Amino acid sequence: MRHLSYTERANYCLSPLAKRLLQLMDEKQTNLTISADVTSAQKLLELADQLGPEICMLKTHIDIISDFTPDLTHTLRKLAHQHHFLLFEDRKFADIGNTVKHQYEGGIYHIVDWADIINAHSLPGPGIVQGLAQVGRKKNRGLVLIAEMSSAGHFMNVDYIRSTLKMAEHTSDFVIGFITQHALSADPHWIHMTPGIKLETGKDALGQQYITPKKAILEHGTDIIIVGRGIIAATDPVAEARKYRESGWNAYLKRCEK
């Protein structure tokens, strides 16, 4: 069977946000997400502005910013609108439903007010999805469940991954897909996002493991490449982002031909 394009797959989505993301990728011709893991607000905004035209999503770790003010997330939203990308806060929620509701909505960061997408571990069971959905659904947000990590020695075995997919299946109007190294399902509405990406395979000193964009998309069947240091630590992040963008996009085009 021919692989469907992102736009064709958008028709199968119950979540309006998943639909938007799939359409945006084809319109903009990019399946690249930048992981903007920097600690200063100014640096984050610079990256968002410079790399905005190249990406479908900007992934943040808002709690590593040392000079956070609400102005940062207002400006990020403006840049997301201007350059046509979505904001993904990599919060990795991992608690009971009632606690994650507060963490998502309140505190200093008010994540639900600015992040289109958040992620969570499936480990606590379905309550975590229900809690986040109570906050995020009314704002048309989307949740990505972490099924399989990129780090060496993680405990996410085949049963865990399978159970994560099963848990998501009950809430596909809010859960839009997975953080994973391999596609989990052929259902066209699920969006599979892969971190641990570099143009050359390898690892870092703390257990991170890298595969190439081509391997993730063509061999492992995933949809979005998430790249951090491969781009942001380069001397010319824009030129480097274009290389990743091209590599990820060509792999997708090739997959569509199959």
Ligand code: S5P
């Ligand atoms: O399994 C995972 C899941 C995530 S979200 N492995 C990861 O590395 N991540 C995140 O992706 C991680 O928190 C970091 O923000 C980014 C990878 O960064 P890089 O510099 O190694 O590309």
